[in-house]
Amino acid sequence: MTCLCGKDLTYNEAGLSKKFLAGGELLCIRCLAKRLDVSEERLREKIEEFLRAGCKLFVKE
Numbered sequence: 761m762t763c764l765c766g767k768d769l770t771y772n773e774a775g776l777s778k779k780f781l782a783g784g785e786l787l788c789i790r791c792l793a794k795r796l797d798v799s800e801e802r803l804r805e806k807i808e809e810f811l812r813a814g815c816k817l818f819v820k821e
């Protein structure tokens with residue numbers, strides 16, 4: 761899986777895209793942060809939150 765910017769996606773980046781983007785679009789964390797107008801740091805916190813909630817779209821990195 762590759763982002764629009766050409767970067768290979770990590771499992772967690774794909775997971776974030778599935779959570780936050782409609783239509784099956786997949787973006788890396790940097791492009792996703794820009795798209796959602798939030799910081800990358802905030803998205804990393806969201807990954808931690810989803811992990812704690814037991815969401816299978818994310819893995820401990």
Ligand SMILES: [Zn+2]
Binds near residue numbers: 764787790792
């Ligand atoms: Zn990207």
